[in-house]
Amino acid sequence: MPGPIQSIERAAAVLRLLASGARRMGVGELARALELPKPTVHGILRTLQLVGFVEQSPDTGKYQLGAALFHIGSSYLDGNELRTRALNWSDSLAARSMESVRIGTLHEGQVLVVHHVFRPDNSRQVLEVGALLPAHASALGKVLLANDPVGHVDDEPLKAFTSATITDLDRLSDALEQVRQRGWAFEAEELVEGEVSLAAPIRDRRAVTVGAIGISGPIERLCDGDRQPRTELVSYVREAARSISRELGAIPW
Numbered sequence: 001m002p003g004p005i006q007s008i009e010r011a012a013a014v015l016r017l018l019a020s021g022a023r024r025m026g027v028g029e030l031a032r033a034l035e036l037p038k039p040t041v042h043g044i045l046r047t048l049q050l051v052g053f054v055e056q057s058p059d060t061g062k063y064q065l066g067a068a069l070f071h072i073g074s075s076y077l078d079g080n081e082l083r084t085r086a087l088n089w090s091d092s093l094a095a096r097s098m099e100s101v102r103i104g105t106l107h108e109g110q111v112l113v114v115h116h117v118f119r120p121d122n123s124r125q126v127l128e129v130g131a132l133l134p135a136h137a138s139a140l141g142k143v144l145l146a147n148d149p150v151g152h153v154d155d156e157p158l159k160a161f162t163s164a165t166i167t168d169l170d171r172l173s174d175a176l177e178q179v180r181q182r183g184w185a186f187e188a189e190e191l192v193e194g195e196v197s198l199a200a201p202i203r204d205r206r207a208v209t210v211g212a213i214g215i216s217g218p219i220e221r222l223c224d225g226d227r228q229p230r231t232e233l234v235s236y237v238r239e240a241a242r243s244i245s246r247e248l249g250a251i252p253w
Contacts, residue, residue: 024062083115085247090117093240099215104140111141137165139199140212142185146176147209164189186229196222200241205249213241
C-alpha cells in the first residue's frame with residue numbers, strides 16, 4: 001500500500017497552521033513552526049496561492065487563508081446541515097422582519113457569511129456570501145465570540161470603523177458577557193454609520209454554538225425612539241435561531 005505523499009502532508013500542515021493562528025504569518029514564522037526549510041515553505045505557499053488557498057498581503061508580505069477555501073468549506077457546512085437546515089427559517093425571518101438576513105460562522109477571529117437572504121423589497125442588493133465581517137463590530141460576531149469556548153480576540157488593536165466601534169478589550173469583554181446573559185446581540189452603528197444589526201446563536205445537538213443568524217438595516221427601521229432594537233424584531237431573530245437549532249438536534253427551549 002503506497003505511503004502518504006509528503007508534499008501534500010506539508011501543504012496541509014501549512015493550511016492548518018494558518019487556520020489556527022490569530023494573525024497572518026510570514027514564511028520565516030511558518031518555517032520555524034513547522035521545522036521546515038524556508039525555501040520549501042515558500043514553494044508550498046506559492047503553489048497554494050496559485051490555486052487560491054492562501055493570499056498574501058501586499059503590505060506585509062504575510063500569508064492568510066484564501067477565499068477559494070470557502071467553496072470547500074461550504075460543502076462541509078452543507079454536510080453539517082447548517083446552511084441546508086437554515087434555508088427555510090432564514091427566508092421566513094426575512095419575510096417577517098422585512099430586512100436582509102445573514103448567517104455566519106467564526107473564522108480566524110472574523111465572521112464568515114455562509115448564507116445571505118436579500119431584503120424582500122426588490123431593492124438593488126449585493127450578495128454577501130463569502131464576505132468576512134469584523135467580529136468585534138458586528139452582532140453576528142459578538143454572538144459567536146460570546147459563545148466561543150476559546151473566546152479569543154486578535155491581540156492586534158481592534159479597528160475602529162465608526163466613532164461607535166468598541167475598540168477597548170475590557171469594554172468588549174463586558175459587552176460579550178451581556179450577550180451571554182441575554183442570549184442575543186445588538187450593535188448600533190459600530191460597523192456602518194446609520195445601520196444596526198441583531199443576531200442570536202444557532203446551536204447543534206451538542207449544545208455547541210455552530211453559527212449565528214441575524215438581521216441588519218437602517219437604525220430608523222430597526223430601532224425605537226430610544227435607539228433600542230424593536231422588541232418584535234428581537235423576538236423574530238431569536239425564534240429563527242431556536243428553530244434552526246431544533247433542526248440541528250438541539251434540545252428545544
